[in-house]
Amino acid sequence: MREALIRPQAISQNVQAIRQATSAAKTLVVVKAGGYGHGAVTAARAALEGGADWLGTADVDEALELREAGITAPVLSWLFGPSDDLSVALENGIDVGVSSLGQLAQVVSQASPGTPASPGTAARVHLKIDTGLGRSGATPDQWAALCEAAATAQRGGKVRVVGVFSHLSGASAEADAIQGAAFALACDQARASGLDPELCHISASNATSNSPELASDMVRIGIAAYGVPVAGRFAGLGLRPAMRFSGQVVLTKRVSSGHGVGYGHTYQTTSETTLALVPLGYADGVPRHASSAGPVVIAGRRFSVSGRVSMDQFSVDVGDHGVKEGDWCVLWGDPGEGHPSVEEWAEAAGTIGYEMITRVGPRVPRVIER
């Protein structure tokens, strides 16, 4: 009665189109947060099918899930804390993003020690510089010391600095250009410290679409791979949404005019009508903020949520349009197939497409389209 239809082919095609549209030699596809709600392993396999060279996750456990599924492609993982044990990830060849001297020390101490006969494998790291986003990454003031320490650890065989990276704020094209210039300087500084990173990377979907000159050696693509629209050049690539989120009408009933609908009676019928009950609520990722606003399509006709979204369900006033129990109610999918877009839902809920797709709950089965 609930379903998120996942379209791996759309992910593959989107990745293929994006690869062709960027000058970067390598494309990393981000599959954190369960592949942006699509299923990490499904998304990863589809991305690799589409030509992705690398995969990216936030947590190392997310990276290990890929390895456990037999995926051997390079994986970069960029978020860990002092209490995380990185040893299994490092043993499994997961690259980690390092933002500070403390994190570098943690990686060095948790890298496989090896034996005199068989030296341990160097931990693969990408040093991260905060060029202005104000999240992770060493500040420009800390950068030289981090590069020096990494070069020393590399000479000692403990680490291999594979990359240098940063993340953009997207505040404006100008702000991204300033970060891009700071990043170029940081890459030069890393080389001057004796490091030879193969990959400098800063652009995610937005910059890859709008500021192609920042592509550098690798782009890290998340949202666009899943077909959520990104303004700029990507608008012309025909990217296809990879998720269709729907629920089956479980109950219909005729009610009279003036009938209150849902908690707080924020919606009242204005004539005799049919109410259709859809078994999806905020526990499933339908935002309560989209109450009486979120668009849906049932039996080929557009309606909107009527009244409050509750934990497990919402109602739709379907008038006299012959909606039946068992009909599928599509919340978002491919507008090319007549379904509302994720963006419409994001607007109705005052949020962004990222939040919509990543919050589809565990109760909703992901059904893979073959």
Ligand SMILES: Cc1ncc(COP(=O)(O)O)c(C=O)c1O
């Ligand atoms: C470090 C990093 N790189 C790349 C991405 C992908 O961003 P987007 O989904 O906007 O392409 C993310 C996602 O937030 C990220 O955290």
